Amino acid sequence: GDSVTQMEGPVTLSEEAFLTINCTYTATGYPSLFWYVQYPGEGLQLLLKATKADDKGSNKGFEATYRKETTSFHLEKGSVQVSDSAVYFCALSETGGFKTIFGAGTRLFVKA
């Protein structure tokens, strides 16, 4: 079945460091890909998404490119802030489907 694998955390960075959180997927069709974020004490919220190969999703300085050839959707940010400390979830959903498969989540700590 479909699955999502993301790097284990926690990831600890200093402010202004470059962030990469790896995410790879397996899917039988052509899924849409998502990154969700869960800030401390808050519910999950959509960070960005990409619906087809080579699409780049971006939001709040975060970016991720849908790479079909490597089945990846790595999350990147050029300069993290303390306020980016959260748990990040990579997810996929089959086109026209409703079931969303989530990765295990990666906790990010950003130190001042």
Added chain:
Amino acid sequence: GAGVSQSPSNKVTEKGKDVELRCDPISGHTALYWYRQSLGQGLEFLIYFQGNSAPDKSGLPSDRFSAERTGGSVSTLTIQRTQQEDSAVYLCASSLGHHGGSLDEQFFGPGTRLTVL
């Protein structure tokens, strides 16, 4: 406007008891989802509603789990004869439901933390 709300926020119960978890989706959202998040795990899909119908119940872990949705709005997840392995955070999400999961953004509630002693 109001987001997705869930109640109770915390529930402690004894093994073997039944529990009901409630989800109030965003008004106008036709799609509603239930997930389970166990400690250190990702989100496990349980069930999806489009309106009052649940096209796929295969994610429910066992026949002790059931869910219903009435009036295209509030949903209740019921766990009968709870077991310790049912302890988790149960999350509800809703979406517009116009395009299916691939395009719709899901809006999540704060979750219900269930502890089975």
